[in-house]
Amino acid sequence: xxxxxxxxxxxxxxxxxxxxxxxxxxxxxxxxxxxxxxxxxxxxxxxxxxxxxxxxxxxxxxxxxxxxxxxxxxxxxxxxxxxxxxxxxxxxxxxxxxxxxxxxxxxxxxxxxxxxxxxxxxxxxxxxxxxxxxxxxxxxxxxxxxxxxxxxxxxxxxxxxxxxxxxxxxxxxxxxxxxxxxxxxxxxxxxxxxxxxxxxxxxxxxxxxxxxxxxxxxxxxxxxxxxxxxxxxxxxxxxxxxxxxxxxxxxxxxxxxxxxxxxxxxxxxxxxxxxxxxxxxxxxxxxxxxxxxxxxxxxxxxxxxxxxxxxxxxxxxxxxxxxxxxxxxx
Ligand SMILES: Cc1cc2nc3c(=O)[nH]c(=O)nc-3n(C[C@H](O)[C@H](O)[C@H](O)COP(=O)(O)OP(=O)(O)OC[C@H]3O[C@@H](n4cnc5c(N)ncnc54)[C@H](O)[C@@H]3O)c2cc1C
Numbered sequence: 001x002x003x004x005x006x007x008x009x010x011x012x013x014x015x016x017x018x019x020x021x022x023x024x025x026x027x028x029x030x031x032x033x034x035x036x037x038x039x040x041x042x043x044x045x046x047x048x049x050x051x052x053x054x055x056x057x058x059x060x061x062x063x064x065x066x067x068x069x070x071x072x073x074x075x076x077x078x079x080x081x082x083x084x085x086x087x088x089x090x091x092x093x094x095x096x097x098x099x100x101x102x103x104x105x106x107x108x109x110x111x112x113x114x115x116x117x118x119x120x121x122x123x124x125x126x127x128x129x130x131x132x133x134x135x136x137x138x139x140x141x142x143x144x145x146x147x148x149x150x151x152x153x154x155x156x157x158x159x160x161x162x163x164x165x166x167x168x169x170x171x172x173x174x175x176x177x178x179x180x181x182x183x184x185x186x187x188x189x190x191x192x193x194x195x196x197x198x199x200x201x202x203x204x205x206x207x208x209x210x211x212x213x214x215x216x217x218x219x220x221x222x223x224x225x226x227x228x229x230x231x232x233x234x235x236x237x238x239x240x241x242x243x244x245x246x247x248x249x250x251x252x253x254x255x256x257x258x259x260x261x262x263x264x265x266x267x268x269x270x271x272x273x274x275x276x277x278x279x280x281x282x283x284x285x286x287x288x289x290x291x292x293x294x295x296x297x298x299x300x301x302x303x304x305x306x307x308x309x310x311x312x313x314x315x316x317x318x319x320x321x322x323x324x325x326x327x328x329x330x
Pocket of ligand 1: 011314
């Protein structure tokens with residue numbers, strides 16, 4: 001039985017796992033992620049006081065353009081049929097909509113999309129497994145993690161952001177050609193922070209929108225009443241608020257302490273939404289590798305022997321990917 005390791009339990013890794021399972025039911029499939037939960041940049045955080053009070057700190061909604069609607073209709077149909085995605089119906093002020101675009105939200109939180117594919121794949125998911133080194137040993141890939149013994153695989157799929165791929169040590173680093181390295185090094189990412197504010201049940205946040213893009217503040221770019229955005233308002237679960245900073249703010253404060261950054265964002269929030277109630281919990285998330293270089297990231301899929309480097313593919317090119325992998329795997 002072939003052993004396949006997918007590094008990264010985000011959108012790309014989970015979909016790769018589900019697609020691989022479709023092409024071969026007998027594979028041993030493992031997914032390793034360094035984080036404590038699956039989701040990656042599609043993460044959903046919970047209030048420490050109530051796990052049902054959640055907030056999407058990364059991706060907010062999934063946009064289906066007419067092009068992708070044609071190309072990936074089966075993915076959307078399946079996610080809609082399972083209730084994982086629902087059309088976005090709440091008002092998002094300042095949102096750029098192109099003709100024919102359709103936006104979807106995930107009522108159970110955006111990470112539920114990733115969890116759905118992981119479950120479908122039947123892969124063994126190992127969290128807090130940070131890959132550090134990949135060596136070639138007797139024709140197999142020996143993969144090292146921060147703690148514990150290395151393991152051997154026939155095929156490795158890297159879905160982690162490019163700068164993290166370039167940090168990997170071992171034979172893998174020497175096997176990347178100069179041209180591949182240059183291509184990977186040209187991938188750029190922006191950085192920003194996200195803040196999740198969690199409130200007690202019954203708290204009222206009285207605004208006419210579910211989300212708002214802000215253009216007049218140097219720190220804050222986007223605010224959403226996350227439960228309202230997802231149409232899951234309830235009298236038993238408190239509301240949650242999500243704030244995304246601007247990229248210039250994120251870049252300037254990238255190495256500052258989370259506590260200081262959180263304080264600065266909260267001060268600016270007071271200018272935008274004065275008199276907000278006091279949250280019961282706050283989570284501040286640094287996105288060192290945020291989404292803006294996404295298109296660049298997608299163009300950089302490449303292969304080094306049995307290692308597939310597919311950062312940021314997400315739903316895109318998934319059919320090609322499954323084809324590519326099935327040849328190797330079957
Ligand atoms: C603030 C923000 C807002 C966004 N908004 C939207 C939106 O509204 N709509 C949209 O479609 N997209 C949005 N995006 C982009 C979207 O989230 C990403 O394109 C998508 O989630 C990328 O998925 P991925 O699996 O390719 O990468 P990731 O989600 O980054 O997954 C990579 C995984 O690899 C893990 N990892 C990294 N290094 C290692 C290692 N050495 N060993 C093991 N594991 C490792 C990470 O922990 C992570 O879980 C947003 C992103 C951000 C940050």
